[in-house]
Amino acid sequence: MSRGLLAWVDGRLVPVEQASVSVYDRGFRSGEGVFETLRAYGEHVFRLGAHLDRARAGATELGFEAGQADQLATAVQATASANLAALGGADSALRLTVSAGTIDPHSPFPGTPGGPPTVVVTSHALRPTPPSATAVTVPLARELPHVKAVSYLVAVTARRRAREQGADEALLTGADGRILEGASSNVFLVRDGSLITPPLTGVLAGVTRSVVVTVAGRLGIPLAQRDVAAAELLGADEALLTATTREIVPLVAVDGRPIGAGVPGAVTRRLQAGYRDEVARELMGRSR
Numbered sequence: 001m002s003r004g005l006l007a008w009v010d011g012r013l014v015p016v017e018q019a020s021v022s023v024y025d026r027g028f029r030s031g032e033g034v035f036e037t038l039r040a041y042g043e044h045v046f047r048l049g050a051h052l053d054r055a056r057a058g059a060t061e062l063g064f065e066a067g068q069a070d071q072l073a074t075a076v077q078a079t080a081s082a083n084l085a086a087l088g089g090a091d092s093a094l095r096l097t098v099s100a101g102t103i104d105p106h107s108p109f110p111g112t113p114g115g116p117p118t119v120v121v122t123s124h125a126l127r128p129t130p131p132s133a134t135a136v137t138v139p140l141a142r143e144l145p146h147v148k149a150v151s152y153l154v155a156v157t158a159r160r161r162a163r164e165q166g167a168d169e170a171l172l173t174g175a176d177g178r179i180l181e182g183a184s185s186n187v188f189l190v191r192d193g194s195l196i197t198p199p200l201t202g203v204l205a206g207v208t209r210s211v212v213v214t215v216a217g218r219l220g221i222p223l224a225q226r227d228v229a230a231a232e233l234l235g236a237d238e239a240l241l242t243a244t245t246r247e248i249v250p251l252v253a254v255d256g257r258p259i260g261a262g263v264p265g266a267v268t269r270r271l272q273a274g275y276r277d278e279v280a281r282e283l284m285g286r287s288r
């Protein structure tokens with residue numbers, strides 16, 4: 001599966017089978033790291049700047065510097081370009097991981113900061129996006145929700161629970177029953193022709209979410225960012241999930257109950273078309 005693929009590790013591209021990081025790496029030892037999943041359309045990495053801004057801000061919140069944006073951009077772009085032929089020229093998913101570097105194992109907990117961050121980029125073929133998705137609500141919330149941290153246990157646990165119940169995605173809910181976000185996606189609902197999505201307090205500021213906000217504006221679809229109770233989602237006309245690799249996925253059932261007619265709705269389809277236009281715009285170099 002990874003035959004012929006290269007990984008970027010601390011400044012150079014190496015065959016993935018030979019790629020390694022230190023046993024003293026703080027990302028491995030204590031989850032002190034951030035990651036980004038990016039999508040390359042052919043060789044072009046979509047919204048690279050926005051992903052790097054989020055990664056760098058997340059690292060700062062975790063107490064380390066991720067490095068210069070241009071250096072991280074070089075790492076991501078070099079990996080996308082180097083693996084393009086091995087992936088048959090198709091769109092790909094990239095993962096940038098930046099950890100807090102190695103720790104002096106003799107230093108007292110939580111360890112002495114120091115040393116450069118560890119920067120790793122890998123890429124792989126995109127899995128086909130399903131035409132629609134189902135979800136279950138899971139009463140868990142991520143720690144430090146604004147940070148896409150390597151420590152991803154809540155998301156992994158929630159997604160596993162969803163899969164055990166035959167659903168595609170887990171919708172994380174707060175203690176008060178508010179819908180927050182998917183395990184690896186943001187969520188929107190449609191009511192009376194308007195879009196509603198939970199506010200950025202308590203959720204990851206999804207890059208795709210922000211593109212959808214732009215697209216809704218272009219299409220003249222009203223949008224509110226406010227709290228959403230699970231009951232309101234269940235009573236919505238349509239719902240949709242957003243994530244970098246999957247773009248916009250119609251969410252057709254939650255907790256075993258259909259949303260609206262239980263099929264992808266008209267507003268969702270308009271947004272999907274608008275999203276594709278937005279990608280095309282960037283590919284043509286008109287906006288970044």
Ligand SMILES: Cc1ncc(COP(=O)(O)O)c(C=O)c1O
Nearest residue numbers: 184185186204206207208243244
């Ligand atoms: C918890 C969480 N929320 C939302 C998203 C969607 O973010 P983006 O659109 O930047 O991929 C992700 C992406 O993996 C995520 O992990």
